[in-house]
Amino acid sequence: MERFGYSDDELLTLPLSYRADLLAGRAALVSGAGTGIGKAIAVTLGRLGARLVICGRKPEKLEATEALLKRAGAEVLPHALSIRDPEAVAGLLDAAKARFGGIDMLVNNAGGQFPQAAIDFSPKGFNAVVDTNLSGTWYMMQAAARQWRDRSAPGAIVNIVAVVGRGMPGVAHTCAARAGVIALSKTVATEWAPLGIRVNCVAPGIIATEGMNVYPDEARRAMPDTNLMRRFGTALDVAELVVHLAGPAGNFITGEVVHVDGGNQIWGDQWTIPRPDWYTTPQESPFPGR
Numbered sequence: 001m002e003r004f005g006y007s008d009d010e011l012l013t014l015p016l017s018y019r020a021d022l023l024a025g026r027a028a029l030v031s032g033a034g035t036g037i038g039k040a041i042a043v044t045l046g047r048l049g050a051r052l053v054i055c056g057r058k059p060e061k062l063e064a065t066e067a068l069l070k071r072a073g074a075e076v077l078p079h080a081l082s083i084r085d086p087e088a089v090a091g092l093l094d095a096a097k098a099r100f101g102g103i104d105m106l107v108n109n110a111g112g113q114f115p116q117a118a119i120d121f122s123p124k125g126f127n128a129v130v131d132t133n134l135s136g137t138w139y140m141m142q143a144a145a146r147q148w149r150d151r152s153a154p155g156a157i158v159n160i161v162a163v164v165g166r167g168m169p170g171v172a173h174t175c176a177a178r179a180g181v182i183a184l185s186k187t188v189a190t191e192w193a194p195l196g197i198r199v200n201c202v203a204p205g206i207i208a209t210e211g212m213n214v215y216p217d218e219a220r221r222a223m224p225d226t227n228l229m230r231r232f233g234t235a236l237d238v239a240e241l242v243v244h245l246a247g248p249a250g251n252f253i254t255g256e257v258v259h260v261d262g263g264n265q266i267w268g269d270q271w272t273i274p275r276p277d278w279y280t281t282p283q284e285s286p287f288p289g290r
Ligand SMILES: CCCCCCCCC/C=C/C(=O)SCCNC(=O)CCNC(=O)[C@H](O)C(C)(C)COP(=O)(O)OP(=O)(O)OC[C@H]1O[C@@H](n2cnc3c(N)ncnc32)[C@H](O)[C@@H]1OP(=O)(O)O
Pocket: 111, 112, 113, 114, 115, 116, 122, 124, 125, 126, 128, 129, 132, 161, 162, 163, 168, 171, 174, 205, 206, 207, 211, 212, 214, 215, 270, 272
């Protein structure tokens, strides 16, 4: 089977576009850092000198990232929780404060969904996706902002969303949740600018990570045809954009949604479930117009 994602050694050694001490003295919290994009973000921030708080549900995944960060010479605090639990999220921010005096950057990367035709969604399935991707992200944003306000410290939030401007058939639940995160981010970018807090979103297109395995082979095979570059992007493409937005290069950027998608947002339709004949076979509509 095709291998998706980077090896640990690649994450530690691939050349970066930034100077090695760019983030020295800063602390970052990255959710979903045990795998894929989140792991690449955490390791990249660590390689640039940041101290890391990493979270996710499964401690064993976090342990692997913790070991990698230690190899990169970074200080790290792993903390297992579900971002769907607001009290646990408050506890996470407290733990970050106790260990590092607080964080400077928050990267909300944890998330996920399953492909299914929207007409078949159960209430529980829909709510699980919205609860994780929208509510969970919100609990993290609010807890971090409260801590920054109480410390009179500035902060930067980067929310990892998806390319949802035209919708994405097969994952309507996640499109709804991510569009919610984008609207939330733009709104609180305004409310929280007086606190020195910047809030931006990153919308990845198809990125080669192990998380891709939840999609059917047919959908995965067609994915490179949905962008101008005609390939998968990499977790490092996303990680380096996060560095730009969360770090000093992003000091005058807030309320923005930056796509790292090989041009998918302007070209190529993205299906995560089989296309109905309606879209594959030339045909006339059986439904009369007026
Ligand atoms: C972003 C870009 C877009 C995707 C577009 C594709 C192109 C871009 C590629 C993007 C890739 C990625 O995002 S890659 C990352 C993908 N990785 C993942 O998404 C990992 C899988 N996702 C998750 O684990 C998610 O956290 C989540 C879907 C919310 C499930 O979390 P939990 O299991 O903890 O949730 P619970 O509260 O227990 O509820 C589970 C219920 O969800 C429903 N459910 C769960 N899996 C189901 C399934 N395969 N088919 C039907 N229904 C399902 C059922 O109703 C379950 O109930 P019961 O029936 O009672 O159990």
